[in-house]
Amino acid sequence: MEDNILLGGALQEHLSSMGWDVIWVTGYRLGADILCRMSFDIICLDRRLPDGDGFDLLRRGLARCPTIIxxxxxxxxDRLEAKRLGAADYLIKPFRLEKLTHRIDLLAGLEPSRVPALNPSRL
Known part of the structure; x- marks a missing residue:
């Protein structure tokens, strides 16, 4: 979940090009609804969304997989609270897309920077 259109679009394009299935939402309410209905392998979650706090999704137990704040x-x-709530990682913006890719690879159990052969996950 990322409300910044430029960053969200860049993340979606980059991760899709790496072979990941990506569902991108820009708001808390829609994200919470999707998390209630679908399962994911990894979630990238913005801390502050226009209609809610990303940490609340962790507090509510809706992020049931490794989550990168x-x-x-x-x-x-904030970093300590993210860990306390169960987040797997915390990236400070701005960050390089390669850094996010590396963290996702580690969480997915892949060799860093290795492109998945099939679309094994959603982000």
């Missing part, structure tokens, strides 16, 4: 907030307290 993406945030412009570089507060230690």
């Amino acid at each position: 993406m945030s412009a907030f570089d507060q230690l307290s």
